[in-house]
Amino acid sequence: MKVIRIAAALLIGADGRTLLVRKRGTQAFMQPGGKIDPGESAAQALGRELNEELGLVVDVAQAQFLGEFSAVAANEPGFEVNCQLYRLDVDQAVNPAAEIEEILWVDGGSLDHLHLAPLTRDSILPLYRSLQLA
Template sequence: MKVIRIAAALLIGADGRTLLVRKRGTQAFMQPGGKIDAGESPVDALARELHEELGLRIDPQEAQFLGEFSAVAANEPGFEVNCQLYRLAVAHEVLPAAEIEEIVWVDAGKVDHLQLAPLTRDSILPLYRKLAV
């Protein structure tokens, strides 16, 4: 199986909820982030993607590494995503840009109404629930 290397953010808002995004032309919600370019560190890729997709400027040194996770890709059949996950606190407003069509803030419990990417559903949200306790 082909692997897509990504960096993603568990963004935590001031109210403790986390941000999920949905890309244009897709159904599944997932963490913000994206592909790591050749020669780019995961945290630098994350900073670039968060700025492109959400207008968010982060200090890479504030990103707390939470681990590496893998799952079947939500939008690329036959691919697996390998994700470097970082936790970041967000105090200001976030707006969808670039290929992001929709954003939603969710708490640890109420996501049954959303279609979720496998990585988000099976790995990241369970971790978020543990961290939120």
């Protein structure tokens, strides 16, 4: 299986909720972030993607590395995503831009009504819920 290397953010707002995004022309909600370009670190990719997609200017030195996760890609059949996940706490306004069509702040409650990317559903949201309880 082909692998897509991505960096993603568990973005936590001032109210403790986390941000999910949906790209134009797709159904699945997922964490903001994107592909890591050649020669780019995961943290650099994350900073660039958050700026392009959401208008956020973040200090990636403040990002807390949460781990590496893999899952079947939501939007690219036959691919797996390998994700470097970082936590970032933000209190800036977030505005969907570039390929982002919809954003949604969610808490740890049931999201069964949403179409979630496998990585988000199986790895990242359970981690987010465990951080909330800690």
